[in-house]
Amino acid sequence: MTAQLEFHRYTVAEFFQLDLGESPEYELRDGIVTPMAEPSGQHENLRSELLVELRLESRRADLGFLVHPKPVLAIGPRDTRKPDLIVVDKEVWRRQTEAEAVLREPPSIVIEVVSTNWEDDYRNKPLWYAAFGVSEYWIIDPLYYLERYPGRKNPKIQEPTISVGSLVSSNSILIEKEYQFKSFTGSDRIKSQFFPELTLSVKQIVALGEE
Numbered sequence: 001m002t003a004q005l006e007f008h009r010y011t012v013a014e015f016f017q018l019d020l021g022e023s024p025e026y027e028l029r030d031g032i033v034t035p036m037a038e039p040s041g042q043h044e045n046l047r048s049e050l051l052v053e054l055r056l057e058s059r060r061a062d063l064g065f066l067v068h069p070k071p072v073l074a075i076g077p078r079d080t081r082k083p084d085l086i087v088v089d090k091e092v093w094r095r096q097t098e099a100e101a102v103l104r105e106p107p108s109i110v111i112e113v114v115s116t117n118w119e120d121d122y123r124n125k126p127l128w129y130a131a132f133g134v135s136e137y138w139i140i141d142p143l144y145y146l147e148r149y150p151g152r153k154n155p156k157i158q159e160p161t162i163s164v165g166s167l168v169s170s171n172s173i174l175i176e177k178e179y180q181f182k183s184f185t186g187s188d189r190i191k192s193q194f195f196p197e198l199t200l201s202v203k204q205i206v207a208l209g210e211e
Helices: 002-007 012-016 041-060 090-096 118-132 202-208
Strands: 026-029 032-035 065-069 072-076 079-081 085-089 109-113 136-141 161-169 177-185
Touching: 012 079, 041 065, 041 085, 041 109, 041 202, 065 090, 072 118, 079 118, 085 090, 109 118, 118 136, 118 177, 161 202
Parallel strands: 109 136
Antiparallel strands: 026 032, 026 079, 065 085, 072 079, 085 109, 136 161, 161 177
């Protein structure tokens, strides 16, 4: 089975028909079935607790959003992604997921919590999600993993940082859309166009993973 997966390029429709089991989880990357890295406990704590906080904020402010963990995004004919969290309009979710829980149109926000594969989160995923049309992309870099993997971090990040990218038109002839990022640290409150009254700071979000 492993050899077959390694040397066969699948379409998204074919990928969904594969019996891959529940662990590890997989994505389809350019037709290749690719296992996802197992997250740390701190990573999962942060993801789970932030999901709760954003759901509560959506209800409090009557924003009409759903927040889902590890959704399947079909971002191309041979590509799927499973981000840590998405924020999506309730009606958009219902319309797209009546038959199967797969989004083929972009959610409002994609949120990724950085682990040892920081290159993906900072370099590759902004390109993928911008091309898919995701309006806002959060990169949460809590630096949890440095004690075990001291060399595995973005060299420009010196303290826990959350970067929020807004989708804009690109001046590059290579791509149509890209993200314009603003980075937040310490007691900075996260600023999001979709959660205008959110009061969570970087410190508070990072602390969610340590609870």
